[in-house]
Amino acid sequence: MAENTTRTTYTVESLLAVTVEVFNERGYDGTSMEDLSKAAGISKSSIYHHVRGKEELLRLAVGRALDGLFTILDEPAARSGRPVDRLEHVVRRTAEVLLEELPYVTLLLRVRGNTPTEQWALERRREFDHQVAELLRAAVAEGELRSDVEPRLATRLLFGMINSIVEWYRPGVRAQDGIAEAVVHLAFDGLRAPTA
Amino acid sequence: MAENTTRTTYTVESLLAVTVEVFNERGYDGTSMEDLSKAAGISKSSIYHHVRGKEELLRLAVGRALDGLFTILDEPAARSGRPVDRLEHVVRRTAEVLLEELPYVTLLLRVRGNTPTEQWALERRREFDHQVAELLRAAVAEGELRSDVEPRLATRLLFGMINSIVEWYRPGVRAQDGIAEAVVHLAFDGLRAPTA
Incomplete structure (x- = not known):
C-alpha cells in the first residue's frame, strides 16, 4: 500500500x-x-x-542542462561589462551549473547519436560553445586576454577542463565550493605563482 | 592472391x-x-x-599508451631542475604523447571495466597521475606555483584539459604543433594578458 x-x-x-x-x-x-x-x-x-516515450525523456533531461547553461548567458554579469569579466562570469557559472545539475549535464556531454533529439542537443551545445568562443575573441580583441593562443583552441581546452569535472566529481564526497573558483583561477591566471 | x-x-x-x-x-x-x-x-x-586473445590485445594496446606516458617521467627534463620546470616538461610531453599515440591513449582513457587488464590499466593511470600530482605539490612547496588551488584538484583539472583533446582532435585536420604549447600556456599562465 x-x-x-x-x-x-x-x-x-x-x-x-x-x-x-x-x-x-x-x-x-x-x-x-x-x-x-x-x-x-x-x-x-x-x-x-x-x-510520449524515451526520446521525450531525453529531450526533457538534456533540455534541463541546456536551459541551465543558456540562462548563464542572459545573466547581467554575462551581458555587460568588459568582455574578460563577462567571460570570467560565464566560466565560473558554467562550472557551477555543471555541479548543480551534474547528472543532466553528464548526459548532455555524452550525447552522440543520430535521433533528432540528440542532433538538436549537439546543435545547442555547439551554439553555447560558439557564444563563449565569441566572448573569448572579444576579450582578446580588447587586449584583455593573451593573443598567442587561438580562441577556438582556447575555448576547447577551457571546456575540456570544465567538462572533465563530470568524470570524477561525486556530490557529497567533497564540497563543490572550491571547484568553480579553481577553474577560474587556472583558466585565467594559470598555476604559476605571480612573480614578486 | x-x-x-x-x-x-x-x-x-x-x-x-x-x-x-x-x-x-x-x-x-x-x-x-x-x-x-x-x-x-x-x-x-x-x-x-x-x-592469446582479446584481453592480451587490450593489454598490449593500453600498455603502449602507458609506456609512452611513463617514459616522460624518466626524461632528463622531468628528473632534474626546478619542480615547476619539470612539471611544465611533463605537461607538454603528456599532451604530445597523447597526440602521437592518439588511438592508444584514447583507449586507455576509456578503460572502465573489471577484467584484470582493465584494473591494471586503471592502477597504472592512477600511478602516473599521482606522480604528476607529487611534482605539482613540490612546485607549490617551492613557491613556484600558487598555493590557493589544492594540488589534487589542480592535477585533476590539468589532466581534464589535456585528456579532453581526444574528444575533438583528429590527425590531419589541424597541425598538432600548437596544441601542446597552448596547453602549457593555459595551464601555467592562464588566458589573461599580462598587465603591462
Whole structure:
C-alpha cells in the first residue's frame, strides 16, 4: 500500500531524475522503457501517462542542462561589462551549473547519436560553445586576454577542463565550493605563482 | 592472391593498430574476436597465432599508451631542475604523447571495466597521475606555483584539459604543433594578458 502511494506521487520531474541516472549508467541506446519502468518502480503505462516515450525523456533531461547553461548567458554579469569579466562570469557559472545539475549535464556531454533529439542537443551545445568562443575573441580583441593562443583552441581546452569535472566529481564526497573558483583561477591566471 | 599476401604480412603491431580502432569504436566489451577478425581481414586462428586473445590485445594496446606516458617521467627534463620546470616538461610531453599515440591513449582513457587488464590499466593511470600530482605539490612547496588551488584538484583539472583533446582532435585536420604549447600556456599562465 505504502509503495502504491509512492507510485502515485510520481511527477515528470521525479521520473526524469530516475531516467537520467539510468541513461548515464546504461547509455541512452542501451536503455529500454522496460528498464525505466523497473528503475522508477512504476508501470510503462504510467510512464506513458507523463511522456510520449524515451526520446521525450531525453529531450526533457538534456533540455534541463541546456536551459541551465543558456540562462548563464542572459545573466547581467554575462551581458555587460568588459568582455574578460563577462567571460570570467560565464566560466565560473558554467562550472557551477555543471555541479548543480551534474547528472543532466553528464548526459548532455555524452550525447552522440543520430535521433533528432540528440542532433538538436549537439546543435545547442555547439551554439553555447560558439557564444563563449565569441566572448573569448572579444576579450582578446580588447587586449584583455593573451593573443598567442587561438580562441577556438582556447575555448576547447577551457571546456575540456570544465567538462572533465563530470568524470570524477561525486556530490557529497567533497564540497563543490572550491571547484568553480579553481577553474577560474587556472583558466585565467594559470598555476604559476605571480612573480614578486 | 594479393589479399593473401597482405594477410601474411600482419604483425602484432599492425594487428594492434586495427584492434585499437575497433575497441575505440565499439568499446572493449562490445568487441568480439569475430569483429577483430573481420576488421583485420584475417582469420581468428591467425590472430591467435599472435596473441592469446582479446584481453592480451587490450593489454598490449593500453600498455603502449602507458609506456609512452611513463617514459616522460624518466626524461632528463622531468628528473632534474626546478619542480615547476619539470612539471611544465611533463605537461607538454603528456599532451604530445597523447597526440602521437592518439588511438592508444584514447583507449586507455576509456578503460572502465573489471577484467584484470582493465584494473591494471586503471592502477597504472592512477600511478602516473599521482606522480604528476607529487611534482605539482613540490612546485607549490617551492613557491613556484600558487598555493590557493589544492594540488589534487589542480592535477585533476590539468589532466581534464589535456585528456579532453581526444574528444575533438583528429590527425590531419589541424597541425598538432600548437596544441601542446597552448596547453602549457593555459595551464601555467592562464588566458589573461599580462598587465603591462
